[in-house]
Amino acid sequence: MNVLPVLYSFRRCPYAIRARYVIAVLGVYVSLREVILKSKPEELLSLGGRSSVPQLIDVDGSRYPESLDIIFWAISRAADNPLKDSLWSSQVKTQHNIKAWIKYNDHFFKCWLDRYKYADRHPEFSERYYRNKGEVFLRRLDARLAKKVFLFGNTASIADIAVFPFVRQFAAVDQAWFDHSEYNNIKTWLAGFLESEVFKTVVMAKYTAWEPRQKEILFPAS
Ligand SMILES: N[C@@H](CCC(=O)N[C@@H](CS)C(=O)NCC(=O)O)C(=O)O
Incomplete structure (x- = not known):
């Protein structure tokens, strides 16, 4: 089981950008996994069904396979944030x-x-x-x-x-x-x-393609 929800993302994807933007402004933490669309990681493919990004897997295993699902998930996790x-x-x-x-x-x-x-x-x-x-x-x-x-x-x-x-x-x-x-x-x-600033330095921050044994990327980075 993951300690943080996992967000499969692709930096330039407009769907992923909107999901990351909401997550970033609400300050809801996820573990970001940058995906190269031409060589998606086995961990994403083995979930079955669609393998588009963004996708979020919560710590209890719940899966959010669409950017809008992720946006509403982030809002539901930000109960104390008046910005929501x-x-x-x-x-x-x-x-x-x-x-x-x-x-x-x-x-x-x-x-x-x-x-x-x-x-x-x-x-x-x-x-x-x-x-x-x-x-x-x-x-x-x-x-x-x-x-x-x-x-x-x-x-x-x-x-x-x-x-x-x-x-x-x-x-x-x-x-x-x-x-x-x-x-x-x-x-x-x-x-x-x-x-x-949030767009330039947080949402569009560059990460190398995720690999299974790499150190977790905390997003939004502080
Ligand atoms: N309706 C989806 C669309 C996501 C989507 O089409 N993502 C593209 C990247 S911008 C993708 O993953 N394409 C590769 C694929 O579908 O396998 C959402 O809102 O998340």
Whole structure:
């Protein structure tokens, strides 16, 4: 049995980034295992079923195979941290809307992001076509951020944290285009995350691929 919950993670994966971000800001400790997707460790594969990252295995063996499961797990472990109330509203209507934004990201935006990023693998349409499709999401996000600093008010919710790693990728496909785009509210919002200490030094800290007998990596590192 592990002393700490184990988080299988991959540094650049947007799903893993959002899980690590919530874990980091809530200060819930896990043992981080960096995974190379092309050579996943036997310990992850032998769990059976899906072997995507992030995945969390709690000390009692409970398994959380999706980034959102991990985010809610972290919130449930942070009972004494007042920050959890701004990340996840206690109001049912807001909870519903937070989930709707995450769904919109995961099931609509992500699909066009992948095509935009790898337009050469989807030659049916041009890179610009895929970018235009993704901009439908960006326009809505920007309009929302014109009214509030974050999606649900003046503090970040899990919707912001779940979405920003994907917008980061979209922006990076053609950084010059993004920098000159009209999405000024998104630029400010995104920079707030990317330039934060927690993102730069904790969430995106680099680790070598995990090996079974190595020393445990405590995350978030103090
Ligand atoms: N719905 C999953 C998606 C996770 C996912 O697709 N992760 C990618 C890396 S970014 C992955 O593990 N790909 C390799 C695989 O699926 O085996 C979540 O929210 O955690």
